[in-house]
Structure formats: C-alpha cells, structure tokens
Amino acid sequence: LSQQQLLGQRPTRRDTLYDTQAGLAYLAEETGGIAIRNSNDLSAGIRRVLDDQKGYYLIGYRPDQSTFDPKTGRRSFHHLTLKVTRPGSFTVRMRKGFFGVTDNERVSAETSAREQIVHALVSPFGSDAVPIRLTSLFVNDAKAGSYMRSLLHVDGSALTFTDEPDDWHQAQFDVAAVTFGDNGNVVDEVSRVDRLRVRGDSYRRVLKSGFVYMMTLPVKKPGAYQLRVALRDQASERVGSASQFVEVPDMKKNRLELSGIMVSANVRSGPNNQQPQTSGPSNQSTPNQGEQSDPLDMATSAAVRKFHQGDDLRYSFVIYNARLRRETGQPQLQTQARLFRNGRPVFTGKLQPFTLSNPPDLNRLSADSMIHLGADMIPGEYLLQVVVTDLLADEKHRTATAWLDFEIVK
CATH class of the missing domain: 2.60.40.1930 (Macroglobulin (MG2) domain)
Structure with a gap:
C-alpha cells in the first residue's frame, strides 16, 4: 500500500476500534461501572477495580407508587441524578435511570416455569434444588435405530406431594431434556409434564430413597453429544438439573x-x-x-x-x-x-x-x-x-x- 492509502485507512481503523468499545463503555457508564480500555496493562486495570472497592458510600432510593403505571402497563424510563453538596473529593457513579417495573413483577417474570427450566438447561452449573442424578446409555434397535435410554434418579423428598384420600399422595413436575452436539448447538429437545402418584409403603420409600424416571431420546446421527436434563417441581418451583456426555457410534459402518x-x-x-x-x-x-x-x-x-x-x-x-x-x-x-x-x-x-x-x-x-x-x-x-x-x-x-x-x- 502507498503512504496515501495507509493514511486513508487510519481513520477507518480508528473508527472501528471506537465502535467496538463504545457499546461497552456506554453500558458501564449508564450502570455506574468503570470502563478500562486502550491499555495493555491488565494488572493496572484490576488494581483500579480493587482500589475502587476500598471505600465508598452506598445510597439507596425507593420510588413511590406513582412511578409505576399498572393500569396502562406502560414501562417508562425514569432518569436519576445525584449531586453531592458536601465539600471534598467525591466521585459519583450510579445508574442513570430505571424502568417502571416493580420487584414483584420482575421476580414473577424471572421465575416463570419455562425460564426456570431453560436457565437450568443452559447454565454451565448444575441446579440442585431438586437433587437428581443422570445415567444415559447408548442403545441401538433394529426398528427404532440409535437412541439414548436415560435413567433419572430423583430425590423424592425434594418434591411437593399433595395428600389424597386412601393414603394416596401426588406430585406434579415438569421434565425437559436437550441434546447438544459437539459444536454446542441444540440437536433435539423433549419436554413433558408428568406426575407421580404413590401410596403407603411406596410413598415412604420414595421419600427415603427417591425414584427413577426413564426417558428415551432418539439420535439421528452418530457423534459426541451432551445430554442435559432439568426437572422442576410445580408446587415449589424448585429445579434440579444434570448432564452427561454420550458417544453414539456410526452403526452403518457395520463395525464391532x-x-x-x-x-x-x-x-x-x-x-x-x-x-x-x-x-x-x-x-x-x-x-x-x-x-x-x-x-x-x-x-x-x-x-x-x-x-x-x-x-x-x-x-x-x-x-x-x-x-x-x-x-x-x-x-x-x-x-x-x-x-x-x-x-x-x-x-x-x-x-x-x-x-x-x-x-x-x-x-x-x-x-x-x-x-x-x-x-x-x-x-x-x-x-x-x-x-x-x-x-x-x-x-x-x-x-x-x-x-x-x-x-x-x-
């Protein structure tokens, strides 16, 4: 490239660098955070964050009911400002505003059944509010082809049972299973609503030793898969999850x-x-x-x-x-x-x-x-x-x- 061409590309590269950082810098500023950029000294940036935690004043704000509009359902953005009148060197960092959504509405949305299950399935960490253990086995059938036969052991004491006449007890739960390929993409998924109804000694044994829930998931192609399963108790909204890797061979090669x-x-x-x-x-x-x-x-x-x-x-x-x-x-x-x-x-x-x-x-x-x-x-x-x-x-x-x-x- 000529000198003139190089000089012509400098603004483009500068603008590209700015654009890639602008979004993160704006997010940090609007939420009261710190944007550390244009530096290869990572240690200095970490020291700045740690120093920032050494001493500060925390001020809370509780909006009144007029801030929210439950009748129309509108979610207006409310701007916030803060000024320090006391003399001294103070740096104010804060959220620039908030939407008019109450805590109850926010919690209700976050704990919906589907979102709870999806969060448990995609999280890299297992959920243990309902302790479960997964054993998934590769099996091949002459008619059905290859599939995963999965045994899910569930801690029965973590489920909520309702008492019924004649010593019957029933618990209802949601189950979802997702198969991920070696590229991290979802290959297949199965979900269902089920119940467990037991009585007498069987009920007491379920509370003490748990029970096994069986699932069968067909596998269309050979390869390495990760199976993730989540179970949600409907009454308490507690969720448990587990995962396992399963290797499915290519049966068409007719090898052992x-x-x-x-x-x-x-x-x-x-x-x-x-x-x-x-x-x-x-x-x-x-x-x-x-x-x-x-x-x-x-x-x-x-x-x-x-x-x-x-x-x-x-x-x-x-x-x-x-x-x-x-x-x-x-x-x-x-x-x-x-x-x-x-x-x-x-x-x-x-x-x-x-x-x-x-x-x-x-x-x-x-x-x-x-x-x-x-x-x-x-x-x-x-x-x-x-x-x-x-x-x-x-x-x-x-x-x-x-x-x-x-x-x-x-």
Whole structure:
C-alpha cells in the first residue's frame, strides 16, 4: 500500500476500534461501572477495580407508587441524578435511570416455569434444588435405530406431594431434556409434564430413597453429544438439573460396537470374599443361590451407581455387529472387565469366551456378568471398563470398549 492509502485507512481503523468499545463503555457508564480500555496493562486495570472497592458510600432510593403505571402497563424510563453538596473529593457513579417495573413483577417474570427450566438447561452449573442424578446409555434397535435410554434418579423428598384420600399422595413436575452436539448447538429437545402418584409403603420409600424416571431420546446421527436434563417441581418451583456426555457410534459402518453399560447390585447373604471375582459373560443371566434382587432397588442402583463393599456389581451391555463364522453361523468373542481408581487399574478380570444361547438377533447380543466388590475396594470413585474382542474381525476393528463410572460408599 502507498503512504496515501495507509493514511486513508487510519481513520477507518480508528473508527472501528471506537465502535467496538463504545457499546461497552456506554453500558458501564449508564450502570455506574468503570470502563478500562486502550491499555495493555491488565494488572493496572484490576488494581483500579480493587482500589475502587476500598471505600465508598452506598445510597439507596425507593420510588413511590406513582412511578409505576399498572393500569396502562406502560414501562417508562425514569432518569436519576445525584449531586453531592458536601465539600471534598467525591466521585459519583450510579445508574442513570430505571424502568417502571416493580420487584414483584420482575421476580414473577424471572421465575416463570419455562425460564426456570431453560436457565437450568443452559447454565454451565448444575441446579440442585431438586437433587437428581443422570445415567444415559447408548442403545441401538433394529426398528427404532440409535437412541439414548436415560435413567433419572430423583430425590423424592425434594418434591411437593399433595395428600389424597386412601393414603394416596401426588406430585406434579415438569421434565425437559436437550441434546447438544459437539459444536454446542441444540440437536433435539423433549419436554413433558408428568406426575407421580404413590401410596403407603411406596410413598415412604420414595421419600427415603427417591425414584427413577426413564426417558428415551432418539439420535439421528452418530457423534459426541451432551445430554442435559432439568426437572422442576410445580408446587415449589424448585429445579434440579444434570448432564452427561454420550458417544453414539456410526452403526452403518457395520463395525464391532458396544451399548452403554447398565449396572445393578445383588446383595449376597453369604460371607464376603476378600478379592473381587467376575463370572463369564453370556446372553442369559441366572442368579446364584442366596442372591436377592428387588426390581426397584436394581433400577435405583442403575441410575445412582452407588454400591457398598460386599455387593455383587452386576453389569450388562449389548454387543453389536459381531462377525459370524461361515461354517457355524456363530460369533467368536472374548470379553474382559477392568476396574480403575484414580486412573490406575485395581482389578483386571480374566479373558472370558462369550457364551451364546439362542439369541433373537445375532447382530445384537446381550451380555451379562458380575464383579464382587471385596473388602479391599475402598470407598471412592471408580471406572468400569468392558473390553470385547471379535476374533473373526480384521485386526484394526476387532476391539470395542465401553466405560461407566460408579462409586463405592461406606
């Protein structure tokens, strides 16, 4: 560029810089803040902000009722000015004005049902007014395709139940689920209004142990997703939220894949072993003698993923697209389970051959096995890894893994 062209561009760049800062400077000025600009010394700017907090007088103003106009609904802007008559060096910073909206109207708008749920879904921080825990699993069905099967454990004591005749109790709540893609955009969303109606011992158990709410969300394309779920108690307007990342594989590539892992606890009546043991996986599950399985407790443990020393951690998953031997039409699979704590392996199971027993769909093989959580499994966070090897597949695509975190509590 020539010197004349460079000089001609200087005002344009100056104006552009001014325009990009003018909006923020105006916002700071109108709300009583400080605009720090045209400086690369970030430390000096922070020191200025900190010095500003050391000493000040705070003056409040309560407008009278004539400021608001509830009849016409108009929201006029009211200008404010403040002058200091006392001698001395004082700097006045304040809002330049306000709209005529009462606090009650503002709070009512902010706490509307939809805004509460949306805020909980988009906030990077979870809402815990209603404690919830999310377990979302990838599953593929021959007819329905890929979807997320989500278990939402809800703290029943955080909901508001109304008493009804014959010892019935009912709570109403809103549920919303949003799926975000790896680019942060919303891929899909589901919302509904639901209720829970229980009585007697079931009601008392819901208050003590909570309940599991199940949702199914279809997934149209493979990829990495973040599922966020929010639940709002209608009576108290309390909201809880949770999120989880789910990887959905491309099933059209016909490679070995695994579903998410479902876990549950079988409490054994016999003495605890010191070392965890794992049984061989198969597509049929036969409980051992002395085990007791409560369907509600199993669903709760699957959603909460909290276990105790001495529990038998039963886990199940689905194997997709296993290769079949031409001569027999049977797969040749091996499975292995591992447990990790703080990134280090604490248990490695033996390689187990997968036992087939007349499955309805050879492309979707259900597997089930168990690990005993011995006395040496100290309380804390753990990772369960399941590794499946297809001995008939090519070396590059013969292994698939799935992970699930869980906790051992006292």
